Amino acid sequence: xxxxxxxxxxxxxxxxxxxxxxxxxxxxxxxxxxxxxxxxxxxxxxxxxxxxxxxxxxxxxxxxxxxxxxxxxxxxxxxxxxxxxxxxxxxxxxxxxxxxxxxxxxxxxxxxxxxxxxxxxxxxxxxxxxxxxxxxxxxxxxxxxxxxxxxxxxxxxxxxxxxxxxxxxxxxxxxxxxxxxxxxxxxxxxxxxxxxxxxxxxxxxxxxxxxxxxxxxxxxxxxxxxxxxxxxxxxxxxxxxxxxxxxxxxxxxxxxxxxxxxxxxxxxxxxxxxxxxxxxxxxxxxxxxxxxxxxxxxxxxxxxxxxxxxxxxxxxx
Numbered sequence: 015x016x017x018x019x020x021x022x023x024x025x026x027x028x029x030x031x032x033x034x035x036x037x038x039x040x041x042x043x044x045x046x047x048x049x050x051x052x053x054x055x056x057x058x059x060x061x062x063x064x065x066x067x068x069x070x071x072x073x074x075x076x077x078x079x080x081x082x083x084x085x086x087x088x089x090x091x092x093x094x095x096x097x098x099x100x101x102x103x104x105x106x107x108x109x110x111x112x113x114x115x116x117x118x119x120x121x122x123x124x125x126x127x128x129x130x131x132x133x134x135x136x137x138x139x140x141x142x143x144x145x146x147x148x149x150x151x152x153x154x155x156x157x158x159x160x161x162x163x164x165x166x167x168x169x170x171x172x173x174x175x176x177x178x179x180x181x182x183x184x185x186x187x188x189x190x191x192x193x194x195x196x197x198x199x200x201x202x203x204x205x206x207x208x209x210x211x212x213x214x215x216x217x218x219x220x221x222x223x224x225x226x227x228x229x230x231x232x233x234x235x236x237x238x239x240x241x242x243x244x245x246x247x248x249x250x251x252x253x254x255x256x257x258x259x260x261x262x263x264x265x266x267x268x269x270x271x272x273x274x275x276x277x278x279x280x281x282x283x284x285x286x287x288x289x290x291x292x293x294x295x296x297x298x299x300x301x302x303x304x305x306x307x308x309x310x311x312x313x314x315x316x317x318x319x320x321x322x323x324x325x326x327x328x329x330x331x
Contacts (some may be wrong), residue, residue, distance in 0.1 A: 017157055017225045020133075021062075025037065033194070034178075045142065045258070048083065048087070049206060051079070051082055051083060052083070054169070055075075055079035055082075058079075059075050059076065059079070060328075073280055081167065090188055091269040093118045094127045100308070105115055106192065110125070115155070115159050116156070116159050116160075119152055119156050120156065120161060121153050122152045123149065123152045123153065123156065124143050125134070125150045126152060129145050130142065130145050130146065130149065140178055141204055150213060158292060159219065159293075161292060161294040161298060162294075162322070164294075164298050165294060165297070165298065168297075168298070168301045173301055173302075173305055174189075174218075175217070175221065175302070175305050175306060176219075176220070177214055177216050177217065177218065177220045177306075178217070178218070178219055179214045179215070179329045180214060180215060180217060180219045180222065181212075181214050181215075182210050182212065182214075182215055182222070182248060182255055182257060182326075183210070183248065184211060184220055185219065185223050185226055186206065186208065186246055186248060186257070188207075188223070189223060189227050189230060190204060190206055190230070190246065192227075193227070193230055193231060193234065196231070196234060196235050197242075197244065199233050200235070200237075200239075200242065201241065201242060202242035202243070202244055203235055203241075203242065203243045203244070204230075204236050204244050204246070205243065205244070205246070206246045207245060207246065207247045207248070208246075208247075208248045208249075209248060209249040210248050211250065212329070213247075213250060213255065213328045213329065214329045215255050215306075215326040215327065215328060215329055216301075216306070216326075216327070216329040217306040217308075218302070218306065218325055221302040221306075222302070222306070222326075224298070224299070224302065225299040225302055225324065226246075226259075227302060228295040228296065228298075228299050229259035229299075229322045230244065230246060230259055232260040232295070232296075232322070233247065233256065233259050233260070233322070234318070235263075236261065236263040236264045236320070236321075237261040237262060237263035237264075237319070238261075238262050238263050241261065242261065243258070243262050244259065244261045245259070245260045245261075246258075246259050246273075247260070250328070251325065253327060253328055254308070254325040254326060254327055254328060255326050255327075256323065256324075256325050257323065257324055257325075258321055258322065258323035258324075259321070259322050259323075259327075260319060260321040260322075261319045261320055261321075262318070262319040262321065263319050264316075264317065265314045265315050265316040265317050265318050265319055266281055266312075266314040266320055267281070267314070267316055268316075271312075271314065272298060274312065275296050275297055275300045275310075276293075277293070277294065277297045278292065278293040278294065278297075279293045279297075280293040299324075303324045303326070306326055307323050307326070307327050308324055308326040308327065309324065309325050310322075310323070310324040310325075311324075
């Protein structure tokens, strides 16, 4: 518990540094300072009361302490407001830039699709390869832009969830089919264990597909390079449906586990595998699951693999 507290304090100091706030404007530092002031004032007033039986001195001591607490409290509020304003400006900037990028990227994707379809003439082998590279990189940029737009919506509390009654078995089967060749190319055995009597859940089909894709894609990327095994499991548990994706890969270190769902966070194992990513997938997945009334989590052990899971409440008839 104390370790988690100090981690949050350190994170707060880092956020103050990022937003160019001085130590006396940083809420985390001021919060700690207020704690020391409170403890010191209680000890000081106790000493004054025990030594001097003077009501005037007690009133003066309490007044000074109250004034100090008021000043520090005002500084904390001001620091929080500055951080909130800076975060708001960042979110608005990301949203505006993402919207501006989306239109030309979509146009580039459409143009490359037309070129490769031979509708305006046949391309030679070299030209065809260049156009496919353009398609791949454009698609990657579009996914990044969409992720940034989702982050902006999550931070502003405007994430859209199009609730529908869906069969999660069908979503999993579609995703597994799409990622089968990717798993084979990485020497990974993809196992699906689905209880056929699972019910339906009420959620957004597009977002839940993204969550399943993220789980399976990550498991394939970070599993055992010699003989990887990724298992997708689905069953009913009480009034919920439980889905998990496990692997026998790198695992996640204890230091990384506390931040695994943080925005833009990528673990230390990523550098070893040299995989491409932004660190937004799990952050968006967590928001999508929790917005649908579910829970998300994981268990992992270094060099033994990971098991990422989520639950969603069963749809009522």
